[in-house]
Amino acid sequence: MARMHTRRKGKSGSTRPMISENPAWVPLNATEIEDLIVKLAKDGMISARIGLVLRDQYGVPNVKLATGKSITQIMEEKGVAGSLPEDIANLMRRAIDLNVHLRDNRGDVSNRRGLNMIEAKIRRLERYYKRIGTLPADWKYSLSNAELMLK
Known part of the structure; x- marks a missing residue:
């Protein structure tokens, strides 16, 4: 697909491996991940940054597989999401x-x-x-x- 404001095509990106369940080696369970998300959101982080921190510092490769919900959905449920998208x-x-x-x-x-x-x-x-x-x-x-x- 072409880019929005130019007539060039973009480079292809990497694809995520096809896994449908949370890996067994993930150290945190779903409630601990949700608590971490709320704590990081209260510190002022956006959801993309929270995902990077969970991946790099806590070893959680995919929040949606671990909890069944996305980071934004968890933030909205707990009332820590911003007023704007x-x-x-x-x-x-x-x-x-x-x-x-x-x-x-x-x-x-x-x-x-x-x-x-x-x-x-x-x-x-x-x-x-x-x-x-x-x-x-x-x-x-x-x-x-x-x-x-x-x-």
Whole structure:
């Protein structure tokens, strides 16, 4: 499949091995993993970072196989999830940083185009999250509101 904003194809990535159950060598059980996820989320980590920490420091290769739920589902059940979905929040942070760069470097037209593409992705995600009910129907993206929400 081609990339979204260019006409090139991407490189193929690695695939995960086909396993359907949690390996026997995983040192933690499901409740201990959930407690660790809640602790790390309260420390301010996002779900992707929590997955890396669980893999690298605690030897948990796949949270979904170990608990039957994803990290985001566990965070939502325990009430430690953020108010915004992480993908849209990360894109908003990138847009804020790029806008700060463009204030200092007004002639940087390639990054101005990059900002337009990031904002287009944010608006597409906004429509999707409104359709599935994750974001309220009156939520609207703007750069000034993003700066207030995230910084």
